[in-house]
Amino acid sequence: MVALSYTNIFTADIDRLAEFYSRLFDLQEIVESRSPIFRGFTTGGSSIGFSGPSAYDLLGLAPQEGVGDRVLQTFDVSGEGEVRALTERAGELGATLVKEPFKTYYGWYQSVLRDPDGNAFRINFQGSAS
Missing domain, CATH: 3.10.180.10 (2,3-Dihydroxybiphenyl 1,2-Dioxygenase, domain 1)
Structure with missing residues (x-):
């Protein structure tokens, strides 16, 4: 693997x-x-x-040119409450909220944000699909 x-x-x-x-x-x-x-x-x-x-x-790389997201970091946490708490904390530290915490169709609970540089990332709880 x-x-x-x-x-x-x-x-x-x-x-x-x-x-x-x-x-x-x-x-x-x-x-x-x-x-x-x-x-x-x-x-x-x-x-x-x-x-x-x-x-x-x-x-040996060159900076990427143009607009658009190329990567999305996902940080797993232990529960929905932690998603909500860290989403709030991220805003206090300078992140921009893109999407409030929500339950996905595949059973995960996550929020989508942008860090101070504008990079997209998720705070995620891999809850069980129901």
Whole structure:
């Protein structure tokens, strides 16, 4: 089985965005990976990283051009109440609410938001389908 080890978000301000997510989800920093262009945090079975613009050159990539969402991060929590509480907390920390907490057709309960950089993410409880 393949396992996702890291997902990274490119940002012009790694400190601001790393602080947003670490404060919202109480993430622990992987201090050994800290550099002027990167911050990494554990998130359970995988990790999330925040890469500064200099990382594009390091990785041989070019910034994406044009508008539109290209990725959607989903953060699982333990219950519907936690979805609601973290959605409210995200707003206090600078996120923009896209969609209030709702039950999906497949039985999950989630909210959709944008972080301070405008990246879409979900706060999700994988409830049982009923």
